[in-house]
Amino acid sequence: MRSDRSSLLLPVASLVFLLGACGDYSNEDLEFMNAVPQSSDLHADIPAVTSAVELADEAELAKQTHTVTTTFNGLADALVTLVDTVRSYPPTSRAPDSRTWGPFRFDQTNLKNLNWQMRVVVSRDQVVADRFDYEIDVHKDGNADTDWPTFVGGFFDSGHTARRGVGHLLLDTAKVRAEGLDVSDLGMLDNLTIDYDTLDDPLTIDMTIVDLPVAGSADPGAMVVYSYSQTAAGRGELIFDLIGNLIAGPAIEDLRVTSQWLTSGAGRATVDVLSGDGAGALQTECWNASFVATYNSKPWAAGEDVPTSPPPADPGDLCPAISMP
Amino acid sequence: MSTRSRLAAVVTLSAAALWSAPARADGLHRYAVIVGNDTGGDGTRPLLYARADARKVYDILTRIGGVRAADAQLVLDGGAQDLLASLAATERSAADARAHGERTALIFYYSGHAKDGALRLGDTQLPLDSLKARIAASPVDVRIAILDSCRSGAITRTKGARHAPAFQIQAEGPRDAKGLVILTSSSSDEDSQESDLVGGSYFSHHLASGLLGGADKSGDGRVTLFEAYAYAYDRTVADTAETAAGPQHPTFSYDLAGNGDLVLTDVAARREGVYLPREAPGGVYYFVDHQGFVAAEIVKDADDRRIAVPPGKYRVKRRLADRLRVGDIEVAAGQMITLDEGHLHDAAFSDDPVKGALRVDVSRWSFGGGLGYQSVFDAPTRESLFPATGLVGLELQLRDFFRRDWVWGLDASGGGASGVVALQSTTAPFHFSELSLATSLVAEWPHRALTPFVGGRLAYLFMSRTFDGNAFPAQYFSTISPGIVGGVTWNISRDFGVTLRGRVHYLLYNVDENRSLGFWELATAVSYAL
Numbered sequence: 001m002r003s004d005r006s007s008l009l010l011p012v013a014s015l016v017f018l019l020g021a022c023g024d025y026s027n028e029d030l031e032f033m034n035a036v037p038q039s040s041d042l043h044a045d046i047p048a049v050t051s052a053v054e055l056a057d058e059a060e061l062a063k064q065t066h067t068v069t070t071t072f073n074g075l076a077d078a079l080v081t082l083v084d085t086v087r088s089y090p091p092t093s094r095a096p097d098s099r100t101w102g103p104f105r106f107d108q109t110n111l112k113n114l115n116w117q118m119r120v121v122v123s124r125d126q127v128v129a130d131r132f133d134y135e136i137d138v139h140k141d142g143n144a145d146t147d148w149p150t151f152v153g154g155f156f157d158s159g160h161t162a163r164r165g166v167g168h169l170l171l172d173t174a175k176v177r178a179e180g181l182d183v184s185d186l187g188m189l190d191n192l193t194i195d196y197d198t199l200d201d202p203l204t205i206d207m208t209i210v211d212l213p214v215a216g217s218a219d220p221g222a223m224v225v226y227s228y229s230q231t232a233a234g235r236g237e238l239i240f241d242l243i244g245n246l247i248a249g250p251a252i253e254d255l256r257v258t259s260q261w262l263t264s265g266a267g268r269a270t271v272d273v274l275s276g277d278g279a280g281a282l283q284t285e286c287w288n289a290s291f292v293a294t295y296n297s298k299p300w301a302a303g304e305d306v307p308t309s310p311p312p313a314d315p316g317d318l319c320p321a322i323s324m325p
Numbered sequence: 326m327s328t329r330s331r332l333a334a335v336v337t338l339s340a341a342a343l344w345s346a347p348a349r350a351d352g353l354h355r356y357a358v359i360v361g362n363d364t365g366g367d368g369t370r371p372l373l374y375a376r377a378d379a380r381k382v383y384d385i386l387t388r389i390g391g392v393r394a395a396d397a398q399l400v401l402d403g404g405a406q407d408l409l410a411s412l413a414a415t416e417r418s419a420a421d422a423r424a425h426g427e428r429t430a431l432i433f434y435y436s437g438h439a440k441d442g443a444l445r446l447g448d449t450q451l452p453l454d455s456l457k458a459r460i461a462a463s464p465v466d467v468r469i470a471i472l473d474s475c476r477s478g479a480i481t482r483t484k485g486a487r488h489a490p491a492f493q494i495q496a497e498g499p500r501d502a503k504g505l506v507i508l509t510s511s512s513s514d515e516d517s518q519e520s521d522l523v524g525g526s527y528f529s530h531h532l533a534s535g536l537l538g539g540a541d542k543s544g545d546g547r548v549t550l551f552e553a554y555a556y557a558y559d560r561t562v563a564d565t566a567e568t569a570a571g572p573q574h575p576t577f578s579y580d581l582a583g584n585g586d587l588v589l590t591d592v593a594a595r596r597e598g599v600y601l602p603r604e605a606p607g608g609v610y611y612f613v614d615h616q617g618f619v620a621a622e623i624v625k626d627a628d629d630r631r632i633a634v635p636p637g638k639y640r641v642k643r644r645l646a647d648r649l650r651v652g653d654i655e656v657a658a659g660q661m662i663t664l665d666e667g668h669l670h671d672a673a674f675s676d677d678p679v680k681g682a683l684r685v686d687v688s689r690w691s692f693g694g695g696l697g698y699q700s701v702f703d704a705p706t707r708e709s710l711f712p713a714t715g716l717v718g719l720e721l722q723l724r725d726f727f728r729r730d731w732v733w734g735l736d737a738s739g740g741g742a743s744g745v746v747a748l749q750s751t752t753a754p755f756h757f758s759e760l761s762l763a764t765s766l767v768a769e770w771p772h773r774a775l776t777p778f779v780g781g782r783l784a785y786l787f788m789s790r791t792f793d794g795n796a797f798p799a800q801y802f803s804t805i806s807p808g809i810v811g812g813v814t815w816n817i818s819r820d821f822g823v824t825l826r827g828r829v830h831y832l833l834y835n836v837d838e839n840r841s842l843g844f845w846e847l848a849t850a851v852s853y854a855l
Binding site: 021022023024025026027028029030031033034087088089090094096130158159164165 | 746753788803
């Protein structure tokens with residue numbers, strides 16, 4: 001009878017063991033998750049327009065700067081969201097120097113890419129110390145198991161300080177288009193590159209957008225380059241280059257908008273046609289902390305100048321002095 | 326009063342009348358003090374069945390022995406002071422009854438250790454001479470002392486104990502009996518032996534079987550003191566003749582004024598149990614209850630027998646030279662079932678329902694709760710992975726279930742703490758939570774005040790953490806963690822104890838890599854015996 005009772009021990013112990021060891025409790029996972037940028041990391045900050053300012057009174061290029069900044073942040077946010085997904089879920093598999101999320105099926109609700117899968121891989125760079133590489137790969141059912149072209153790739157060099165570092169992010173549609181992935185939602189986008197340095201002062205974020213060539217045109221696709229920098233003291237600069245055949249004619253225009261601002265919101269901007277039709281044309285506009293134009297020189301529309309006439313000999317009195325490192 | 330209430334009252338009165346049948350028969354108001362203690366302090370090994378024997382005798386005396394439950398004291402695991410206190414309380418009640426003109430009897434039963442002329446009750450002692458003098462001076466008319474302990478015959482030695490059944494007292498008028506009778510399980514130089522086969526001591530087992538009807542040699546349905554003793558003597562000597570410890574001879578001493586035997590149990594008045602008719606084959610009948618106890622071991626001769634086993638299901642066995650006769654019966658409350666050969670069938674010896682190592686269900690549950698503190702040994706791990714944690718816990722324990730002085734426990738605890746993960750480029754503050762479900766098996770060494778224990782424990786750990794601002798998804802880890810546990814319980818009272826324990830556990834962490842970690846726990850708990 002005693003042995004009958006003792007025999008209870010084995011099944012009880014077995015039952016307990018079935019519950020087994022498992023989980024995603026990992027400090028290393030956090031390191032890999034931390035390597036991908038967050039929206040807040042790649043965000044251009046410009047003093048906002050307050051409600052006290054009538055939008056109609058906002059300086060033209062100040063308004064343009066706000067608009068471009070919004071676009072810039074939206075694009076960066078859209079791209080970051082793709083890779084930031086990994087921060088919401090534990091990895092699916094682990095290797096000593098990498099973590100993999102997926103493969104997952106594409107979102108099936110829009111009936112696109114039904115036979116495609118994707119995965120996110122974050123790995124420690126084996127050459128550069130403290131660098132994490134990451135990529136979003138896609139795979140078409142039936143293709144070779146090794147056929148996982150990269151859709152989005154990047155890296156992050158840890159700066160050993162609070163979420164600071166140097167990173168690179170590239171969304172490239174060329175390979176995946178070639179494989180047949182439907183990326184029509186991205187319009188004419190060929191590739192999008194973000195390089196950022198949040199370690200140094202000023203922090204910088206550069207974004208380059210290259211469109212596909214227009215069908216039937218011999219011109220290369222339009223390219224937009226954003227260069228954003230911000231000092232620790234709060235001064236900022238956004239350089240916006242638009243390259244393309246902007247003015248009808250054979251020449252390719254390179255239009256550069258350089259916008260700078262102080263912490264107060266006061267700023268100045270220039271529109272400079274660097275090349276192509278109208279090369280050499282230059283607009284200069286300055287605004288105060290309320291974003292109201294204090295000076296505007298627009299050669300191709302003299303009626304919009306501020307003050308109207310005569311133009312001051314030295315606009316420096318009407319424009320804030322802003323120097324960026 | 327409703328019809329149902331009247332009926333209940335009639336039934337209750339009838340039951341009470343049956344209950345007190347032996348007492349009514351000889352006009353004695355019976356009291357009982359029944360003591361069982363498995364432990365005997367230093368220099369003794371714990372007994373297995375002393376308390377169970379006491380419970381068995383208590384049940385028989387209060388069911389068919391004419392002792393009302395209110396007049397019976399059952400002292401389990403008590404010390405000498407507990408024994409004497411119970412005896413004193415009983416004596417006061419008996420003295421009151423006597424003052425009202427009632428004739429009174431005191432039945433004292435003890436099962437436990439005795440050594441060097443003294444009963445050993447845990448860490449306390451009670452000299453046999455002192456006990457004998459105390460009982461002899463009790464303010465009752467008839468005193469019956471039954472001692473089931475090693476060398477218990479020493480208490481009868483000075484009175485010329487005899488090895489029965491050589492002598493008998495002629496029963497002419499039990500109402501006249503006055504004085505002292507002492508039964509012991511062994512002589513003054515013998516050990517009293519326990520048996521896993523019968524689930525008790527040989528002597529108490531056979532005494533109980535005799536009281537249930539096996540000893541009713543006269544066939545009148547009443548078991549007298551001498552019949553019970555003679556039966557227990559014969560069976561005890563026979564069973565122990567071949568044991569390693571050698572034969573055990575019970576002793577009997579009497580100092581009764583007047584003549585007469587005493588009826589100890591009335592197996593006929595209750596009309597409940599098993600009836601073995603005259604024509605039933607002779608031999609030894611074993612009645613095994615549903616828990617595996619041999620409830621009664623009855624020698625049937627040419628006469629019929631009434632066996633007053635309590636209601637329940639029994640497996641009956643009778644052994645023949647070449648096979649067994651086995652059958653199942655059920656005794657309903659208030660019914661006397663006649664057992665004939667039709668109830669039994671042939672069975673091989675391998676199907677013997679009495680196989681030994683029978684279980685004596687003396688297990689006890691206890692419940693408790695307490696506070697603890699847990700910490701991983703490895704400092705870096707403690708700082709960034711599993712922070713040190715305070716715990717609140719509940720536990721349920723079952724003692725003496727698998728084995729004497731083994732405690733099987735189930736416990737659950739939970740707690741939480743804050744921590745910070747230092748990443749390469751940032752820090753991640755988090756809140757840590759842990760839930761632990763565990764089972765343990767420990768051996769303990771009970772002493773009167775302190776009970777040290779040590780054993781093994783197997784815990785299921787569920788640990789999780791959430792990060793401030795949801796910077797990262799919540800994480801969890803669950804695993805099985807074996808460990809060892811040790812500590813000491815301070816027995817504040819019979820039911821309450823305070824435990825201080827330490828645990829050391831192994832923790833296999835296998836998410837990032839396989840790591841063998843360890844952690845320790847310190848806890849204190851208050852427990853209550855259910």
